[in-house]
Amino acid sequence: MSNMLQSNQNAMASGQMIVRRLRPVFAFLTIVIVLIAVWEGYKALGAATGNKVPFTGFELPIRSDDTSMPHVWDIFQALFRPARRGGEDVLLIILTKSALFTWREAALGFVVGSVIGFALGVAFVHSTLLEQGFMPYVVASQTVPLLAIAPMIVIWGSRLNWPTWGSVSIISAYLTFFPVTINTLRGLRSPDPTAVELMRSYAATKWEVLWKLRVPAALPYIVTALKVSATASVIGAIVGELPSGVAEGLGRALLTFMYYYVSGPEKLFASILFAALLGILFVSLIVQIERRVIPATRRLDE
Amino acid sequence: MNENNPVVSIQGATKVFNEGGTDRVQAVKDVELEVYPGEFVTLIGPSGCGKSTLLRLIGDLITPTSGGVKVNGKHSKQARIDRDYGMVFQDATLYDWRTVNKNVQLPLEVMGYSHDDREKRAAKMLRLVQLEEFANHYPWQLSGGMQQRVAIARALAFEPAILLMDEPFGALDEMTRERMQLELLNIWGQTSTTVIFVTHSIPEAVFLSSRVVVMSARPGRIHAIIDIDLPRPRGFETREDPRFFERLTEVRECLRAGESGKSHVEGYK
Ligand SMILES: Nc1ncnc2c1ncn2[C@@H]1O[C@H](COP(=O)(O)OP(=O)(O)O)[C@@H](O)[C@H]1O
Numbered sequence: 001m002s003n004m005l006q007s008n009q010n011a012m013a014s015g016q017m018i019v020r021r022l023r024p025v026f027a028f029l030t031i032v033i034v035l036i037a038v039w040e041g042y043k044a045l046g047a048a049t050g051n052k053v054p055f056t057g058f059e060l061p062i063r064s065d066d067t068s069m070p071h072v073w074d075i076f077q078a079l080f081r082p083a084r085r086g087g088e089d090v091l092l093i094i095l096t097k098s099a100l101f102t103w104r105e106a107a108l109g110f111v112v113g114s115v116i117g118f119a120l121g122v123a124f125v126h127s128t129l130l131e132q133g134f135m136p137y138v139v140a141s142q143t144v145p146l147l148a149i150a151p152m153i154v155i156w157g158s159r160l161n162w163p164t165w166g167s168v169s170i171i172s173a174y175l176t177f178f179p180v181t182i183n184t185l186r187g188l189r190s191p192d193p194t195a196v197e198l199m200r201s202y203a204a205t206k207w208e209v210l211w212k213l214r215v216p217a218a219l220p221y222i223v224t225a226l227k228v229s230a231t232a233s234v235i236g237a238i239v240g241e242l243p244s245g246v247a248e249g250l251g252r253a254l255l256t257f258m259y260y261y262v263s264g265p266e267k268l269f270a271s272i273l274f275a276a277l278l279g280i281l282f283v284s285l286i287v288q289i290e291r292r293v294i295p296a297t298r299r300l301d302e
Numbered sequence: 303m304n305e306n307n308p309v310v311s312i313q314g315a316t317k318v319f320n321e322g323g324t325d326r327v328q329a330v331k332d333v334e335l336e337v338y339p340g341e342f343v344t345l346i347g348p349s350g351c352g353k354s355t356l357l358r359l360i361g362d363l364i365t366p367t368s369g370g371v372k373v374n375g376k377h378s379k380q381a382r383i384d385r386d387y388g389m390v391f392q393d394a395t396l397y398d399w400r401t402v403n404k405n406v407q408l409p410l411e412v413m414g415y416s417h418d419d420r421e422k423r424a425a426k427m428l429r430l431v432q433l434e435e436f437a438n439h440y441p442w443q444l445s446g447g448m449q450q451r452v453a454i455a456r457a458l459a460f461e462p463a464i465l466l467m468d469e470p471f472g473a474l475d476e477m478t479r480e481r482m483q484l485e486l487l488n489i490w491g492q493t494s495t496t497v498i499f500v501t502h503s504i505p506e507a508v509f510l511s512s513r514v515v516v517m518s519a520r521p522g523r524i525h526a527i528i529d530i531d532l533p534r535p536r537g538f539e540t541r542e543d544p545r546f547f548e549r550l551t552e553v554r555e556c557l558r559a560g561e562s563g564k565s566h567v568e569g570y571k
């Protein structure tokens with residue numbers, strides 16, 4: 001009797017486990033379905049009222065015809081048709097290759113940017129002079145438009161004989177390092193004064209205080225920054241591709257399909273979806289790593 | 303007792319915070335105090351009277367504005383570098399990414415003990431504070447009293463000559479507090495540590511101490527020093543001893559006199 005109860009409870013517990021595991025998947029699917037419904041609903045509304053806001057004479061802000069807003073189903077179908085007339089690869093293959101190419105640029109930029117961002121945070125926490133001297137420039141660097149920086153980096157990179165995609169990585173790193181610097185600094189400063197005094201009472205060196213106290217305390221902050229940076233690195237890579245003449249990435253694909261928009265609007269929307277998906281996947285990768293390294297009680301969000 | 307040389311000798315220690323600012327505070331003024339080997343000395347006084355400041359001066363966590371602290375004839379800074387101090391604060395200040403065992407090993411890691419030595423000492427200390435079963439727990443999985451016991455184990459792990467404790471039981475409930483006091487005396491009896499202990503609880507001061515140092519506020523100075531000659535080992539029956547109540551009254555009256563600013567002639571040496 002009690003055994004049955006036990007196994008019943010076990011079954012319930014493992015059932016709950018599965019539900020908990022799948023919850024993010026359900027959430028994601030729900031969001032996708034809602035977005036599709038809104039998209040198609042808007043189109044249906046536009047078709048019914050002749051692109052007017054119901055019961056008024058006002059035009060809808062976006063036209064709802066199939067050129068401005070292709071059907072979701074058409075976008076999906078376009079993935080399995082050759083992207084160019086007479087071309088061999090279907091759009092899905094082309095976009096997947098482009099996304100992988102862009103991800104390589106973004107990943108390298110992400111790593112370089114994170115290391116630089118972390119190093120700056122460590123430097124600033126140890127020297128108020130450095131912080132006061134450089135922090136304004138670090139902040140200012142993010143107000144300079146990326147489109148102004150990108151050509152410069154591409155030109156310098158080509159003089160140094162870097163592969164062009166390497167220059168794109170640097171552009172991506174430029175967007176990545178900032179959140180890491182800010183959050184690393186906050187995290188390194190997060191320990192209580194008494195936690196630092198404890199180290200002082202052991203006559204610990206700055207190096208020991210850094211690695212045994214400040215960095216472990218900063219980890220949750222740093223990982224949070226990495227999630228922001230992962231998205232930023234993808235944006236940096238896509239935007240960086242535009243002026244650099246890289247032919248293989250998502251940025252170039254976006255540009256091309258925008259150019260040929262009228263003949264195939266679905267292709268542009270498909271590339272936009274891929275760009276978004278790339279960002280989402282990169283962030284989920286970081287979240288997975290966070291789950292491994294940081295115990296639940298120490299995670300900053302969730 | 304006074305025939306040995308003092309372990310800690312505080313000579314005219316004065317601390318002024320924010321000198322020259324509008325928020326200038328004279329936290330401690332002209333403190334003279336000698337603490338002898340194996341003593342249990344308690345600093346007591348109203349909140350804000352400079353107890354923590356004095357303790358932090360002794361431990362060289364802050365530097366005095368004038369005067370100084372000598373430990374076995376050394377400057378307090380040298381004593382800190384020689385790892386003569388173990389510190390326990392009001393909040394246990396455990397590092398929450400480390401297990402109990404690893405928290406106790408923290409000072410040993412910093413001080414370069416070998417892996418085996420660290421494990422051995424940590425195990426011994428956890429046995430001393432009766433937390434062996436919790437070695438692999440994380441701090442948030444422990445009650446406040448248990449966390450404080452870990453903090454004590456951590457402070458004792460490298461066998462410092464002097465244990466500095468700043469209201470270590472201040473955040474605990476009365477029952478836990480009395481049990482912890484008993485345990486602390488137990489541990490103190492088993493080690494040859496000299497303890498300087500800050501509290502604002504009169505019974506706690508009387509129960510634990512060999513001497514109670516009564517401080518008065520603004521600026522913080524020593525108002526009186528009271529010998530607590532209750533027999534040891536102390537236990538539950540100590541709290542029911544008439545002499546215990548006599549000492550309580552004596553400390554309470556000293557505190558009141560200190561607050562009203564009158565000097566307590568006979569107590570101050
Ligand atoms: N770091 C500091 N900066 C400025 N003032 C301080 C600092 N630390 C303590 N004080 C002041 O010194 C006085 C004594 O403080 P403290 O030693 O913490 O008192 P207690 O521990 O007896 O409550 C208080 O008035 C407090 O505001």
Ligand SMILES: [Mg+2]
Pocket residue numbers: 353354355468
């Ligand atoms: Mg205090």
